[in-house]
Amino acid sequence: MATQTTDLPQTSFAVLGMLSFQPMSGYDLKQFADRSIGHFYWSPAKSQIYAELRRLKKAGLVTEQHVEQENRPDKRVYALTPSGREALAEWIDGSDYEKDVFKSNLMLRVFFGASASPESLISLLKQNLESETEKLAQLEGMEQQCIASGPGHDTLFTLITIRGGIHFARASINWSQDAIKELEERLRTQAVGAPAQRSSR
Amino acid sequence: MATQTTDLPQTSFAVLGMLSFQPMSGYDLKQFADRSIGHFYWSPAKSQIYAELRRLKKAGLVTEQHVEQENRPDKRVYALTPSGREALAEWIDGSDYEKDVFKSNLMLRVFFGASASPESLISLLKQNLESETEKLAQLEGMEQQCIASGPGHDTLFTLITIRGGIHFARASINWSQDAIKELEERLRTQAVGAPAQRSSR
DNA sequence: TCAGCCATGTAATGGGTTACATGATTGA
DNA sequence: TCAATCATGTAACCCATTACATGGCTGA
Numbered sequence: 001m002a003t004q005t006t007d008l009p010q011t012s013f014a015v016l017g018m019l020s021f022q023p024m025s026g027y028d029l030k031q032f033a034d035r036s037i038g039h040f041y042w043s044p045a046k047s048q049i050y051a052e053l054r055r056l057k058k059a060g061l062v063t064e065q066h067v068e069q070e071n072r073p074d075k076r077v078y079a080l081t082p083s084g085r086e087a088l089a090e091w092i093d094g095s096d097y098e099k100d101v102f103k104s105n106l107m108l109r110v111f112f113g114a115s116a117s118p119e120s121l122i123s124l125l126k127q128n129l130e131s132e133t134e135k136l137a138q139l140e141g142m143e144q145q146c147i148a149s150g151p152g153h154d155t156l157f158t159l160i161t162i163r164g165g166i167h168f169a170r171a172s173i174n175w176s177q178d179a180i181k182e183l184e185e186r187l188r189t190q191a192v193g194a195p196a197q198r199s200s201r
Numbered sequence: 202m203a204t205q206t207t208d209l210p211q212t213s214f215a216v217l218g219m220l221s222f223q224p225m226s227g228y229d230l231k232q233f234a235d236r237s238i239g240h241f242y243w244s245p246a247k248s249q250i251y252a253e254l255r256r257l258k259k260a261g262l263v264t265e266q267h268v269e270q271e272n273r274p275d276k277r278v279y280a281l282t283p284s285g286r287e288a289l290a291e292w293i294d295g296s297d298y299e300k301d302v303f304k305s306n307l308m309l310r311v312f313f314g315a316s317a318s319p320e321s322l323i324s325l326l327k328q329n330l331e332s333e334t335e336k337l338a339q340l341e342g343m344e345q346q347c348i349a350s351g352p353g354h355d356t357l358f359t360l361i362t363i364r365g366g367i368h369f370a371r372a373s374i375n376w377s378q379d380a381i382k383e384l385e386e387r388l389r390t391q392a393v394g395a396p397a398q399r400s401s402r
Numbered sequence: 403t404c405a406g407c408c409a410t411g412t413a414a415t416g417g418g419t420t421a422c423a424t425g426a427t428t429g430a
Numbered sequence: 431t432c433a434a435t436c437a438t439g440t441a442a443c444c445c446a447t448t449a450c451a452t453g454g455c456t457g458a
Contacts, residue, residue, distance in 0.1 A: 013313075020313060025436095026439090027436065037309060037312065040303070040305050041308065044419095045418065046437095046439090050438065069436090072426075073425080073427095073436060073437040073438075076437090089317050091310075092314065092322070094321075097329065098306060099332055100307055100308075102241070102303045102304065103303070104242060104365070107365050107366075108241070110358060110365070111359065113358040113361075114355040115221050115293060116290050116293035117294055120294030123294075123298075124294075154315040157311060160311055160314075160379075160383060161308055164311070164376045171369050172301075175365045175369075178368075182360075226409075226410090227411090228409050247410085248411070249447080252411095252445095270408090272455060273407090273409075274409040274455095275409080275410095276408085276410085
């Protein structure tokens, strides 16, 4: 009853989740998010993190501890309370499954590709190919690192998540390659004549 | 100069893009979005579509035509203007590539899986497996349908987009299967004892 | 008769971003 | 000396959703 933890936004749980690893300041959280959940969820603006921490504190899900430091600004370190831990667990296994809606700007542009030139689509796809290939290499590095750090306790979840990223990066790469091939094919067959012409009207 | 089309949100271009296929009313656009870009981008609320159309009209990118109907409410049909068509093309091939950031709720939950029970993660993953398998079948149906409708003109872009969806659905399926296997493995090895216990603290 | 489609909107709320503001310390 | 790091926050803005409102027609 008291504080209903049910209607908090996803972001709240993302922050609670990060704090489940260790107590952190707002600044720390931003760093941490950039190099963890930023890869498969998103990384909040720092202003939002601070706002979020205030909310969680008010809801009694985290505690705030003022930490004085020498030679650098003081900080406020946040840690989960028991009810914060509970809310997190409840969110993970207590709330219903909902489909991932994934929003691809690139696919949107390709879908409307009839209104542009095939060349520019190919260029976009090639950039995606490059970007995702790099990402894949990065993820595979992380995977090895994770394995090397011992088959221990909680690395399993990190590992599974990284592998998810790897699967999706590969999908993006394969798709880009296929699409480029098909667009180049089209250029070759119906080449010559008015190049960037749009047919309708 | 006049109306700078550069700083419009993505949504504006999504609507312009749909109107590039044919003139439509707000109501039509909602239907159309649900069964096209809704699969790989997202489907706006209807209230937003109407708002968007007002904006595009004010910017001179679409025209509005009042159409009277018998036996059902009148409607306003929107069509691209030449500058609307131009803005769309400019957005597709004139604006820079930017990485797709994909936001997976499921991966977020898995990442924080140490705070929950493996069983519930497995359950979530199985639901995802089912959901994505169904989606895959649907997409493959659309693919065949698209191929059957003639190798014509603009079906190529639709086809490429559908295939993108297929690649990502397969990735999601493969990942889910892998993850389930690994979590079940973990249950088997370290089973017995305190089951839903979280270690830290 | 009653649900559901057709058709368009307003109002309230909230999630999230960017830009602005401050200020000490450290290393190139 | 100058940029970057550490550290926290305010203000303005806007994208987007949900809930509410209206009302005739159609088919089971």
